[in-house]
Amino acid sequence: MNPVADGRGIEAEDVVWIRLGAALDAVARREAARLARRVGMPADRVAQVELAVTEAATNLQKHAKDGSLALRVVTLPDRAAVELISLDNGPGIPDLSAALADGTSSRGTLGVGLGSIARCADTFDVHSLPHAGTALLARFWSVQGDGAVPAAEPWVAGLTRPISGESVCGDSWAARTDEGPGGPVVTAMMCDGLGHGPLAALAAERARAAFRNNSHRSPEMIVRALHDQLKGTRGAAVAVARADLSRGVVEHCGVGNISACAVHGDKRSTLLSLPGIVGHQMPNLRTYQAPLERDGVVILHSDGLSDRWTPASFPGLFGRRPALIAAQILGQAGVRRDDAGIVVVKATAP
Numbered sequence: 001m002n003p004v005a006d007g008r009g010i011e012a013e014d015v016v017w018i019r020l021g022a023a024l025d026a027v028a029r030r031e032a033a034r035l036a037r038r039v040g041m042p043a044d045r046v047a048q049v050e051l052a053v054t055e056a057a058t059n060l061q062k063h064a065k066d067g068s069l070a071l072r073v074v075t076l077p078d079r080a081a082v083e084l085i086s087l088d089n090g091p092g093i094p095d096l097s098a099a100l101a102d103g104t105s106s107r108g109t110l111g112v113g114l115g116s117i118a119r120c121a122d123t124f125d126v127h128s129l130p131h132a133g134t135a136l137l138a139r140f141w142s143v144q145g146d147g148a149v150p151a152a153e154p155w156v157a158g159l160t161r162p163i164s165g166e167s168v169c170g171d172s173w174a175a176r177t178d179e180g181p182g183g184p185v186v187t188a189m190m191c192d193g194l195g196h197g198p199l200a201a202l203a204a205e206r207a208r209a210a211f212r213n214n215s216h217r218s219p220e221m222i223v224r225a226l227h228d229q230l231k232g233t234r235g236a237a238v239a240v241a242r243a244d245l246s247r248g249v250v251e252h253c254g255v256g257n258i259s260a261c262a263v264h265g266d267k268r269s270t271l272l273s274l275p276g277i278v279g280h281q282m283p284n285l286r287t288y289q290a291p292l293e294r295d296g297v298v299i300l301h302s303d304g305l306s307d308r309w310t311p312a313s314f315p316g317l318f319g320r321r322p323a324l325i326a327a328q329i330l331g332q333a334g335v336r337r338d339d340a341g342i343v344v345v346k347a348t349a350p
């Protein structure tokens with residue numbers, strides 16, 4: 001059974017970004033241990049997670065020009081995982097398969113130690129662009145109850161990063177997956193609270209809570225509910241997309257400046273949003289529909305990412321896991337002067 005495929009939510013919390021610097025390995029190790037204990041991992045598993053995260057941190061320190069690690073807890077209603085994301089701005093890994101097969105054959109490159117991270121993680125994925133940058137994803141489930149880690153990759157993943165110098169983020173995302181007659185139906189929300197800092201984060205958190213309580217409704221009704229719940233806050237730009245993979249359709253309702261699109265191969269089709277501020281000033285809402293083929297990917301992101309990216313500049317990425325797609329696009333298109341947030345839905349099983 002796909003654990004996210006029956007009307008259940010998926011979210012991330014306790015996101016810590018650590019930028020490349022002398023203390024990266026020590027800080028990353030400490031945060032990894034804290035999160036691993038938080039989700040209830042036994043001591044030997046905590047130690048494995050620490051080791052894998054230290055390996056990724058050391059890799060960045062030795063070989064990357066600039067980069068960061070994100071550590072976070074990803075939650076489904078009945079289980080949680082620690083997730084590690086590593087992003088850098090180059091130089092890229094020349095021979096990924098060699099790096100994974102045998103750490104020593106890639107001595108002196110970013111690929112050293114990838115094999116050991118891969119062996120230790122429940123989920124591992126990496127995408128490298130020569131001279132541009134590498135995104136790495138490693139997920140470690142907390143094994144509890146029935147003792148099984150989820151067999152299926154979630155259909156949807158999001159990622160947020162605060163503006164430089166802030167620890168809280170004014171962007172938020174949330175998603176829900178339901179089992180439709182011929183495939184999953186994924187509903188995803190991206191919210192950009194106006195400005196940045198704690199007040200933007202408050203609006204973003206309210207949006208997440210309102211989504212949780214209304215995610216079974218239509219995208220338009222969800223946006224309406226968020227409008228009610230965001231009154232008295234700074235307000236936000238919000239987009240809600242529902243990807244119905246069995247009907248081959250994506251429905252989208254957005255207010256304010258969130259970029260939304262469906263990607264098929266090298267083609268990117270924009271899903272329109274209306275001007276306005278959720279919580280303050282609502283337009284007459286409209287829902288737009290677009291076709292969604294089996295190889296399709298639906299992406300919503302805030303203006304903390306430049307919207308000038310093209311699918312063709314990410315060869316091989318859109319066949320990968322949603323969390324890795326989100327990470328690589330944020331790494332390459334994200335700006336440091338604003339909160340950044342992205343959510344990615346895939347139409348076929350990763």
Ligand SMILES: [Mn+2]
Binds near residue numbers: 192302303304338339
């Ligand atoms: Mn913004």
